[in-house]
Amino acid sequence: MKMFKIYKKIRGKIFLFSVMVFVSFSSFSQNETLFEQGKELYKNGKYQQAINAWMKILDNGEHSAELYFNLGNAQYKLNHIGPSIYYYEKALQLSPNDQDIKNNLAFAENARIDSIEPLPQTVFSKWYQNISGVFTYNGWATLAVAFSVLFVALFLFYYFAFSEKRKRLLFVGSMFAGFLLVASLTMAFLTYGDYSRNQPAVIFASEIEVKTEPSMGSNVAFTLHEGTKVQILAQDGNWFRIGLADGKDGWIPATDLKQL
Structure with missing residues (x-):
């Protein structure tokens, strides 16, 4: 009887492992299909549809430098500067020495309105x-x-x-x-x-007034535009205190940026 119970447990574990392998393989196969669909849509100039296909891969929990790179390219083609910089930065985090990512990121950064001069270093x-x-x-x-x-x-x-x-x-x-x-x-x-x-983020709003305090009624410190990279310094409810490379800082709503 004990041997029978042990056999049932082993059989149950093997079955569970087989199901996990099957699900993983099916998910991988589905992601591969979505990725190829996105590439074809991109080649045909259907950039938003390509983005939709690739975003489904992210929703499935799959991440890769190539996926983020392609998302950045599609967003750039649609002139979405903020999202394109965001996805190039994500790709660069996974593949920091990829020259193609660095080149495309530089092109996208050149399209930004804001020009932030960093403080001189010792x-x-x-x-x-x-x-x-x-x-x-x-x-x-x-x-x-x-x-x-x-x-x-x-x-x-x-x-x-x-x-x-x-x-x-x-x-x-x-x-x-x-x-x-x-x-x-x-x-x-x-x-x-x-x-x-290090908590970098990218401004997604087309234009945002940076406040001196975390409230809409406070004074405007300066204005930022889509695609500017900032550092998150603190959080107060739905507000982030952000800092720039030139030393400026202020508060913006959390909905106007996306953390890397």
Whole structure:
């Protein structure tokens, strides 16, 4: 009897796994069909219909740089600058070194009305930006682990070495590995902090008055237009406090932008 119950449980799990595989395969097949339909519609100049087909893929939970890139192209063809920049940025998040995405994003950004001049950076800020961009915070953390292993290994070799010359070399090597360990660990914490604070968004409204306070009756600080990239600094109900690269900040309704 117990064996029969075990068999029924195993059979039930196999059946459930088979259903999950079938559903996953069906979903993948449907997304592939929608993607190809969208490409054909795009080739025929039916950009909105292509967008509708590709959006169904997003609704199914499928994301890819190629999908976002094509959505950006279709939105750009319809002269929807805000959505086109938004989808190019989404594509760039998934494929940061893709030159085609970068080129098309630059074209879309040239069509924006707002021209935001970033604040001048100090020498230290430029140096930090160049160094921190080499790896993500995960990459720096992995590097820190590697240097910690190297430090321990070199120190152990130094401790058990008999030759005076070899001990000196191993000690210098272990100290250098320790320095790199501290440096990479520091960069991991700093880049993780940057990642946590980074909340980019794109303005979707054709024109929006940025307020000094989170209310429609407050004074107008400045005006922004579709496609401008901003940073979300804070939230108060249905209002976001946004900041620009030139140091300006203010409040806008949450419905007038879309977070990346």
